Amino acid sequence: MSKRLFALLAALIVASMLLTACGGAQFECDDAIGCVDIAPDEPIHIAYMLTISGATAFLGQDSRGAIEIAIDDRGGELLGHPISLTGEDTLCSAEGGQTAATKVAADPTILGIIGTNCSSEATAAMPTISAAGLVMLSPSNTAPALTLEGETWQPGYFRICHTDLFQGSVAAEFAYNELGSRTAATIHDGSPYADQLQQVFAGRFQELGGTITFQGAVNVGDTDMRTVLTSVAADSPDILYYPIFEPEGPFITAQASEIGGLEGTTLMGADGLLSDSFPENAGPNVVGMYLSGPYVSGAAYDDFLAKWAAKFGGVPPSGFHAFAYDGTNILLNAIEQVAIVDDDGTVHVGRQALRDAITGTTNYTGLTGRLDCSDNDYSAFGIDNPSHGDCATGEALAIFEITQAELDGNWPPPVVYTP
Amino acid sequence: MLKRYFQNISWVDVFLRVFQIAALIVITIGIYNTVTTGRYTSAQWATLVFAGLAQGSVYALIALGYTLVYGILLMINFAHGEVYMAGAFTGVFLAQYLSNIGFLDSNPFLGVTALILLAGTVSTLIAVLLERIAYRPLRGAPRLVPLITAIGASFALQYTFRGLYGAEFRAYPAVKALSGLVNVFGFNVPLVQLVVLAAAVVFMVALYLFVERTKMGKAMRAVSEDKDVARLMGIDIDKVIVTTFAIGGALAGVAGVFNGLFRPQGVYFFMGFFPGLKAFTAAVLGGIGNLPGAMIGGLLLGVFESLFPNLILEGLGIPSANQLRDAFAFTMLVLILIFRPQGIFGERLAEKKA
Amino acid sequence: MNLNWRLIIKNGLLGGIIAFYLSAIGMAETFSQRYLISTFLSTGQLFVAVGGVTAGILTARALKEDYKKSTAYIGSLLAGVFSSLPLILLIFLIQVLVIQQTGQEVIFRWRDMFVNFSPGLVAMLTFGQGLGLGIPLLILASALLAGLGATFILFPDRLRLAWLNGLIWMLGIGIFSENVTQILGQFGGRGLARFLFQQRTLNPIAAILIFAGAFAIAYFRVHKTVQNRWTGMPARQQKRGRTIGLVLGILLLISLPWMVGQFLSQALFMVGLYVMMGLGLNIVVGYAGLLDLGYVAFFAVGAYTMGILTSTGPLGQSDLSFWAVLPIAVLVGLAWGVFLGFPVLRMRGDYLAIVTLGFGEIIRILATSDWLAPFEGGPQGILHIPNPNFFGITMHQPQTMYYLVVAGSLLIAFVTIRLRESRLGRQWMAMREDEDVAEAMGINLVQTKLLAFSIGAAFSAMAGAIFAARLGNIFPHSFNLLISINALALIIVGGLGSIPGVIVGSLILVGLPELLREFTEYRLLMYGLLLIVMMLFRPEGFLPEETQKRELHADEEELAPLET
Incomplete structure (x- = not known):
């Protein structure tokens, strides 16, 4: 009996191999790093690599929702094939990013990736992603090194959001020029993102002529911020910049009211705190606080929000969804542009051609304004490395002010400054 | 006498002693530098001390649960931080409701009592369930086995509450009657911190009296001394153990509400993990298995944490001194345990069993 | 028919509570669209089904002894009916608390608290048929599931x-x-x-x-x-068969990564890494009886040594190759083992546990700190750590790195076995049994303890160094308490002191979660429940060491009459 069973299995396997061998043989792929062939009944497969679980899950849910809406906007189809979206959880850690990358890279049907959320994930994932010939477009990696040649840039990497160079500078310029602050203190939380952002802020603030009185840090999981706030208060700075996340951000905001010496200090956070639950959690001291972050507006964006409310209810949980939406569209447009379609509906996509097509996207108008994915020049920031793959042009950034209305449930807060 | 003492010490002791003295010198230098620069006012120091005491009383209430269980079962209830989280997390919903209907402002005492009752009940329930499901079947097993189930239960509880109540951060509403400042020795101290400290002390004293004066307390002490003899004396061991877990759980729930009163933010499913570790540290610091030890250990740890980064580390010229707070707290623990391997109030007894 | 109603109701409700629990925390609805078989069975439904099936299994097992088979089946079906009661309660709760509140102005919205009490869950539990038809269907389905559970026990x-x-x-x-x-x-x-x-x-x-x-x-x-x-078979043929089996086993070990592909190779790589750590920790905890909750400290030391010495970025201090640094990392780990072992020489049991846990945290905090950032990157970590180069082949794939951890594991296993059989190994075990007696027997406790600590640390550092070389860049938040817990849990789940146990434990606690990535936020919940369930059913671990098992059981016999 068992022999017969094995024979049956063997026959099945051989048959299936023959089946695969017969399919699609006419097309000659001349792409430098290979092609993806999509048979008429197969979907166009893109993947996401986002942080779906853990403390930063709101970032992943924000991005994933936008990707799904972008796909819905095309009726779920591209070139007559359904679009299939699968994904991996990257856990906001380097090893999580790398493991997810090996899983995505192992699937030869995937054309491109939207991800990752955290920069450390991308740093560890990109060598694998790049070697597999894939492209990855990030909605929220902000580490400058990721797009700098000689740093951690790898071919196939693109970034739709702003590098910290932009956001940190805008925050510093707002503080110095608009608020008239001359002394500033910063706090980070030991994450690469917050540390980088406060460094850029501090650097730009000093360039403008300001003084940094204190640069401190808290740990993720700390609840008592009075110690670090007392250190800040010793110099009574004009502004305190802490680009960190919940729950540490609300702790600092609330406890700052208890510390003598901080009465005249303006509080300022960044996009990590730009979520609708923040004002209520932080309490009354949040009124008058500023947040830097991505800023999107206009009729197209209102339309997007309406779709979000219809599909998921409420508003997006973070501020990066528009970048994810634009990134998905850039990827799908590029696929459409380079695809070679056979008469029977089979689609061939060259992987290098796809990369070139995204790099060639120079004048795309998305929700986040004009996007230009060609090479950049950051010598204005004192960086000489050649830079590739940054799509954002610095248009979609703003400073928000939290008022009593936000404490009572309004969201998003009013914009008080755009560069 | 002295000669014999010298014969008994080995080079390890000498080394440890030198290590200690070096540490003390470094600490003294740090304090001296900070104090002489005069960077902080005495009002600021007072703020830190009182905040530390309030934080410490929360640690102490949680630490009591660790110490009670350890005294009786000689096991680390690693999931105790999650018991605290369960009460605090459930309480936040009632608190928001009471605040929305205005009850918390019109009847603050009744409102807070209701919160304590709810949080205490939930935590007690979780603690008793934990004992029934994860610990009781393993009472005869090697000591490491219940430690592993405790770690497993810790994860399971965190993610159970994440699934039940969601992953969002929530915050306790401000209680108007508790806001405001009180003048203590000429320093302005938030009223809520004093209330938390006083209430925690009341709970601790009540527990102490319960253990020392009641029949059940006597049974608990008997079981912690010797289970077998206690059984022979007709004590229902299971009942004593369940009571121990229930008391520990109730205190953890109370700690959760107190924490919400003076530090309202950051209520979410992972909020119990670090306080749990700290409270465990506090229990060990005081001498694990010893009730007054847990109280003093908790308060001491709270003040250590609040004061020392600025007082010592900044004086040593370390940047972002606050970042090293936990590292420093653990270093202090090591230094104290080198002095007294059984903790401040610990008895040699624990060592024999451990 | 004289049924034991109390038992049936108890088991039925127990199963129902399990189903209620899994539904209330969202596992049912979240995975209701993840179909296993066509659109006929989803993972979410499978989770709910656990309740009914459990009720059936428990009831059938309890009734099997004293009743006829048919009676046991009927009892199980009845238990299934009872197991639906908690779910029906859940449906009504959602109906009353959540669905009636929708669209109304209310002060307290129950859905804000119980986020998974959703109309979608009701629809799923009632098979989309509405309450009138859905609830009878649910009762019927629960009974059938319990019947299915009963077949696991009652079939021939x-x-x-x-x-x-x-x-x-x-x-x-x-x-x-x-x-x-x-x-x-x-x-x-x-x-x-x-x-x-x-x-x-x-x-x-x-x-x-x-x-x-x-x-x-x-x-x-x-x-x-x-x-x-x-x-x-005759003995000679068996011997040849065994040789062939061994050769096939080695071939399988060698060809495994190429057979399973990149992702599973990465999972195997992680499993191997934890095998290395588990074997090292096994010496400390299993042989010497020193409870170490801060094992990640040495893992981090190894990783940072590799990072600082081989990085081609600005933080790199030398241009040594991976192979030159690997032994250095092991030596540095050894030194740190002595260094951190010293202060804890006098501490025992749980004092040791909390202090070592503290060491793990101290190392992580120091790695994150701005204070040491000029040397090791602080929050920005160390980037540009090159992959190992093996005779001109750059090992940038998980498939090639897999060999490295297999070789490392074999080496560590060999050393462990030799040590266990040596004088030192016997000293460790004597110390584990009773420190005072061991000292009285003339064992130098200081030396023995420090050796256990430092050898364990060295192995962990070796794993850390390989980890850094594979990752290419290291960040401090990679070195958290979870690694220590994982390493400790896997040696106990595998069976304390047992080398095959470490491999099995690592496969279960490291490999399985990698395969279950799609359960994202519920992965750690499953991990926790798995730890509890495994310890309840096999407190001695999966593959306990023979002597250890005897000792434990002797222990149990001695304690059993006193403890129950």
Whole structure:
């Protein structure tokens, strides 16, 4: 009996191999790093690599929702094939990013990736992603090194959001020029993102002529911020910049009211705190606080929000969804542009051609304004490395002010400054 | 006498002693530098001390649960931080409701009592369930086995509450009657911190009296001394153990509400993990298995944490001194345990069993 | 018919509470669209079904002894009916608390608290049929599930095993569809994969075929036949067979990464890394009896040594190669083991546990700190750590790095075995049993303890160094308490002191979670429940060491009358 069973299995396997061998043989792929062939009944497969679980899950849910809406906007189809979206959880850690990358890279049907959320994930994932010939477009990696040649840039990497160079500078310029602050203190939380952002802020603030009185840090999981706030208060700075996340951000905001010496200090956070639950959690001291972050507006964006409310209810949980939406569209447009379609509906996509097509996207108008994915020049920031793959042009950034209305449930807060 | 003492010490002791003295010198230098620069006012120091005491009383209430269980079962209830989280997390919903209907402002005492009752009940329930499901079947097993189930239960509880109540951060509403400042020795101290400290002390004293004066307390002490003899004396061991877990759980729930009163933010499913570790540290610091030890250990740890980064580390010229707070707290623990391997109030007894 | 109603109701409600729990925390609805077999069975439904099946199994097992089989079946079906009661309660709770509140202005919205009490959950539990028809259907389904559970106990033995085997294979392939597809893809079997799965879901024909195949293999006792033929062989042939088996095993070990593909190789790499750590920790905890909760400290030391010495970025301090730094990392780990072992020499038991836990945290905090950032990057970590180069081959793939951890594990296992048999090993075990007696017997406790600490630390540092070289960049938040906990849990789940146990523990606690990535936020919940369940059913671990097992059981016998 068992022999017969094995024979049956063997026959099945051989048959299936023959089946695969017969399919699609006419097309000659001349792409430098290979092609993806999509048979008429197969979907166009893109993947996401986002942080779906853990403390930063709101970032992943924000991005994933936008990707799904972008796909819905095309009726779920591209070139007559359904679009299939699968994904991996990257856990906001380097090893999580790398493991997810090996899983995505192992699937030869995937054309491109939207991800990752955290920069450390991308740093560890990109060598694998790049070697597999894939492209990855990030909605929220902000580490400058990721797009700098000689740093951690790898071919196939693109970034739709702003590098910290932009956001940190805008925050510093707002503080110095608009608020008239001359002394500033910063706090980070030991994450690469917050540390980088406060460094850029501090650097730009000093360039403008300001003084940094204190640069401190808290740990993720700390609840008592009075110690670090007392250190800040010793110099009574004009502004305190802490680009960190919940729950540490609300702790600092609330406890700052208890510390003598901080009465005249303006509080300022960044996009990590730009979520609708923040004002209520932080309490009354949040009124008058500023947040830097991505800023999107206009009729197209209102339309997007309406779709979000219809599909998921409420508003997006973070501020990066528009970048994810634009990134998905850039990827799908590029696929459409380079695809070679056979008469029977089979689609061939060259992987290098796809990369070139995204790099060639120079004048795309998305929700986040004009996007230009060609090479950049950051010598204005004192960086000489050649830079590739940054799509954002610095248009979609703003400073928000939290008022009593936000404490009572309004969201998003009013914009008080755009560069 | 002295000669014999010298014969008994080995080079390890000498080394440890030198290590200690070096540490003390470094600490003294740090304090001296900070104090002489005069960077902080005495009002600021007072703020830190009182905040530390309030934080410490929360640690102490949680630490009591660790110490009670350890005294009786000689096991680390690693999931105790999650018991605290369960009460605090459930309480936040009632608190928001009471605040929305205005009850918390019109009847603050009744409102807070209701919160304590709810949080205490939930935590007690979780603690008793934990004992029934994860610990009781393993009472005869090697000591490491219940430690592993405790770690497993810790994860399971965190993610159970994440699934039940969601992953969002929530915050306790401000209680108007508790806001405001009180003048203590000429320093302005938030009223809520004093209330938390006083209430925690009341709970601790009540527990102490319960253990020392009641029949059940006597049974608990008997079981912690010797289970077998206690059984022979007709004590229902299971009942004593369940009571121990229930008391520990109730205190953890109370700690959760107190924490919400003076530090309202950051209520979410992972909020119990670090306080749990700290409270465990506090229990060990005081001498694990010893009730007054847990109280003093908790308060001491709270003040250590609040004061020392600025007082010592900044004086040593370390940047972002606050970042090293936990590292420093653990270093202090090591230094104290080198002095007294059984903790401040610990008895040699624990060592024999451990 | 005289049924034990109390027992039936108790078991039924217990099963129902499990189903209630899994539904209330959202596992039912979240995975209701993740289909296993066509659109007929989803993972979410499978989770709810656990309740009914459990009720059936428990009841059938309890009734089996004292009642006729038919009575036991009826009892199980009744338990199934009771198991639906908590779910019906849940439906009404959602109906009253949540659905009636929708669209109304209320002060307290119950859905804000119980986020998974959703209309979608009601629809799922009532099969989308509305309450009137849905609740009777739910009761019927629960009874049938309990009946299914009862078959696991009450079917005749041979049929029972075959039935279970079939179900396990069918559901297993459904759950692990992505991994099966990858393995098939590795063998050029994409066509077969396409036949089996449509969008990760088993098609019904394939499901039936798999079930039938697995059923038949178990029913016709293929493994028994093979076993019989084996025992029937003459001794010389058996010996040759064993040699062939060994060669095949080695070949399998060598070819494994190329057979399973990139992702599973990465998972195997992680498993191997934890095997290395587990073997090291096994010396400290298993042999010497020193409870170490801060093992990650040495892992971090190894990783940072590798990072600082080989990085080509600005933080790199030398241009040594991976192979030159690996022994250095081991030596540095050894030194740190002595350094951190010193202050704790006098501490015992749980004092030791909390202090070592503190060391783990101290190292992580120091790595994050701005204070040491100029040397090791602080929050920005160390970037540009090159992959190892093996005679001109750059090991940038998980497949090649896999060999490194296999070699490392073999080396560590060899050293461990030699140490265990040595004088030092016996000293450790004597110390584990009783420190005072060991000292009285003339064992130098200081030396013995420090050796255990430092050798364990060295192995952990070796694993850390390989980890850094694979990752290419290290960040402080990678070195958290979870690594220590994982390493400790896997040696205890595998069986304290046992080397095969470490491998099994690592496969279960490291490998399995990698395969279950799609359960994202519920992964750690499953991990926690798994730890509890495994410890409850096998407190001595999966593959306990023989002597250890005897000791533990002797221990139990001695304590049993006193402890119960």
